[in-house]
Amino acid sequence: MAMLEVEDLNVRFYTEDGVVKATNDLSYQIEAGERFGIVGESGAGKSVTSLSLLRLIDSPGVIESGEIRFKGQNLLELSDEEMRQIRGNEISMIFQDAETALNPAYTVGEQIAEAVRYHLDMDEEEARERSIELLEDVGIPDAAERYSDYPHQFSGGMQQRAVIAMALSCDPDLILADEPTTALDVTIEAQILTLLEEIAEKFDTAIQFITHDLGVVAEFCDRVMVMYAGHPVEIGTVEEIYYDPQHPYTVGLMSSIPRIGDDSERLQTIPGRMPDLIEMPPGCNFHPRCPYAEEICTQLSPELVDVETGQEAAPDDRNQHAAACLAHTGELAGSLDYEVTVRDELEATATDGSGTTEGEIDE
Amino acid sequence: MSLQRYVLKRVLVTIPILIxxxxxxxxxVALTPGDPVDYIIAFQDVSPEVEQQLREQYGLDKPLFMQYLDWLAGVVQFDFGDSISNQRPVTELIMERLPYTLLMGSMAFMVxxxxxxxxGIIAAYYRGSVIDQASRVFSVVGIAIPNFFLGxxxxxxxxxxxxxxxxxxxxxxxxxxPEMAVYTLLPAITIGTGATALLMRLMRSSMIEELDKDYVTMARAKGLPERTVVNKHVLRNSLISVVTVAAIQVAFIISGSVVVEIVFSYPGIGRxxxxxxxxxxxxxxxxxxxLIGVAVILANLLADILYAYLDPRIRY
Structure with a gap:
């Protein structure tokens, strides 16, 4: 049994324009201590996935069906009170934009200490000491003095560190990091990633890392799930996803990473846009943008299957490389005709930090 | 800058405003046509000498600037001279009436x-509920209805x-x-209705805006009880804009008291x-x-201090 098992999660938003299908039959698992990346474009359902793990989907959003088992317990069946005991305590969250995630009216220290007091049953003084320790852990100098500073007195990087300290405050088993470095500049991003890495190791915390930055994923994660329009389209280890992508969307994502030393004039992009989540295209949701799409793709919705055997994917098999493309079930007449060229870091004039895979669609 | 220094600075700024x-x-008052002597001698046949004598008696023959300084010298000692119409010290007259108006004003503000x-909080939290709808109707009526009519x-x-x-x-x-407090309730409600309607709407919109912010999700993600999330995190930020308007309402309550005291034959300073x-x-x-001016200035001072207390960013 994995620490976190998400099974057939369906989240719907009942808006005036129609029902937004934010996630569709989403299943994945995270082991204790694992670093699991979720990648996809904006609107692919990444953040909704995180929020639903904490049951923080706001109206008009609803978790329609599915199970979220955390240490064997279905979170969707817990009472509100039981759920509160898990939030911030066993599962905590790091937000994308630390500046808005911090309450401007309270000191940074108080915002860390309040969770500590609430979950760990500490008194004012103990909570204060622990919060100062946490601020030190995340690399804030003069932590004892900065404790009583307000968020606006912190720089962007420090604010994100403070938010990380909050997430760590009660020794969680799982941290949901929702694009924690997107709002930061590149040097700070590197520092924060290093910090997260150290923390994950030091406290043996599993991290669900949401991002659209493939470079960050390559650096940080063990396993990756690629999402498109609320569906998982490919799950595998970082190596598999980068060296051997098995879904046309993943290939498209890879080839759209800009590279130093690349002499092409324009950025590679995936043509088209992500579909409207209210009216999704029939069959495979990706077919309107897929260079390999055939007639069958407009009719048949592909399941997530093992890319080797074509058998239905088993979410509990952590070594399985699965993708949701008809090419793997033999229903596609043609094949995914692309070539992955791996450039050695030494060969490239400069590394792009993201890794060494280049997907190229040749047509 | 600490809160104390901010308060000190803000209090010092108040002094020129008071002057x-x-x-x-x-x-x-000096600009208004006619002076007290005109009123005293109205309907009487008075010789210019007597008129002149009366003007000297009240210092009305001096240049305006000197009159101001004379008056100011008295004001700083809380001596506003004697009333012209009934010869009693002004301070005494006001002190007789002031407690009533203070009672009515503070009751109105409390209401x-x-x-x-x-x-406002409930209407924002349960948007679209019966309470929200009812508060909306109340607000529209409350803002539209004139004080004297409501009274x-x-x-x-x-x-x-x-x-x-x-x-x-x-x-x-x-x-x-107690009898007076009971009697004051109706005029207090009359004066307070407009301010209530306005503040209720403001509280609601400010609260709705804050409820949408990331720090609220963050507070929930920390596992804090909903009550703490709303009463601690959201309320404090929502109050920031409400406090300013509430201070301005003090001025409306004072000006409203003039009309309402007449309607209720209330023995306050408005009448x-x-x-x-x-x-x-x-x-x-x-x-x-x-007095009214000073009250408004002090209300604003208090609002600014509260504002800085609620929002630490103001202090810097």
Whole structure:
């Protein structure tokens, strides 16, 4: 049994324009201590996935069906009170934009200490000491003095560190990091990633890392799930996803990473846009943008299957490389005709930090 | 900058404003046509010598600037001179009436805060609920209805028809008696209704805006109880904009008291002001206008301090 098992999660938003299908039959698992990346474009359902793990989907959003088992317990069946005991305590969250995630009216220290007091049953003084320790852990100098500073007195990087300290405050088993470095500049991003890495190791915390930055994923994660329009389209280890992508969307994502030393004039992009989540295209949701799409793709919705055997994917098999493309079930007449060229870091004039895979669609 | 230093700075800034208020008060009253002597000698046949003598007696023959300084010298010692119409010291006249108006004003303000803030919070939290709809209707009516009309309406319903409240103010006992407090409730509600309606809407919209922010999700993600999330995190930020408007409401409550005191024959300074204006009783008018001005200035000072207390970013 994995620490976190998400099974057939369906989240719907009942808006005036129609029902937004934010996630569709989403299943994945995270082991204790694992670093699991979720990648996809904006609107692919990444953040909704995180929020639903904490049951923080706001109206008009609803978790329609599915199970979220955390240490064997279905979170969707817990009472509100039981759920509160898990939030911030066993599962905590790091937000994308630390500046808005911090309450401007309270000191940074108080915002860390309040969770500590609430979950760990500490008194004012103990909570204060622990919060100062946490601020030190995340690399804030003069932590004892900065404790009583307000968020606006912190720089962007420090604010994100403070938010990380909050997430760590009660020794969680799982941290949901929702694009924690997107709002930061590149040097700070590197520092924060290093910090997260150290923390994950030091406290043996599993991290669900949401991002659209493939470079960050390559650096940080063990396993990756690629999402498109609320569906998982490919799950595998970082190596598999980068060296051997098995879904046309993943290939498209890879080839759209800009590279130093690349002499092409324009950025590679995936043509088209992500579909409207209210009216999704029939069959495979990706077919309107897929260079390999055939007639069958407009009719048949592909399941997530093992890319080797074509058998239905088993979410509990952590070594399985699965993708949701008809090419793997033999229903596609043609094949995914692309070539992955791996450039050695030494060969490239400069590394792009993201890794060494280049997907190229040749047509 | 610490909160103490901010407060000190803000208090110091108030001093020139107060001096400006005395100038304006004195100047505006001096600008009104006719002076007290005209009023005293109206309908009487008085020789120019007597008229001149009266002007000298009240210092009205001196240049305006000197008159101002004379007056200011008295003001700083709380001596506003004697009333022209009934010869008693102005301070005494005002102190007789002030407790009543303070009672009514503070009751009105309390009624406003006690109803507006919780209702605004509930209306925002349960958007579209019955309470939200009801508060919306109340606000529209409350803002639209004129004070004097609402006062008469309340008197008709609660004093005349239902006999729950007395029709007239108790004649003895002063401001701090239970009878007086009961009698004051209707005028207080009358004055407070407009402010309540406004603050309720403001509280609601400010709260809705704050509820949408990331720090609220963050507070929930920390596992804090919903009550803490709303009452600690959201409320404090929502109050920031409400506090400023609440301070301005103090001015409306004071100005509203003039009309409402007439409607309820209430023995406060509002009625004294109206009577004094009719009598061209300059010393009383000046003292009252200054008093009201100072009250508004102090309310704003208090609002600024509260504002800085609620929002630490203001202090820097």
């Amino acid at each position: 400006g208020a005395t100038m304006l008060t004195f100047g505006l 406003t805060l006690i109803t507006a803030i919780p209702t 008469i309406l309340l008197l008709l319903i609660f004093a005349s028809q239902l006999n729950i409240f007395p029709f007239l103010a108790p004649s003895s006992g002063g401001a701090l008696t 004294l002001l109206v009577n004094s204006v009719g009598a061209r009783d300059f010393p009383v008018i000046q003292a009252l206008v200054l």
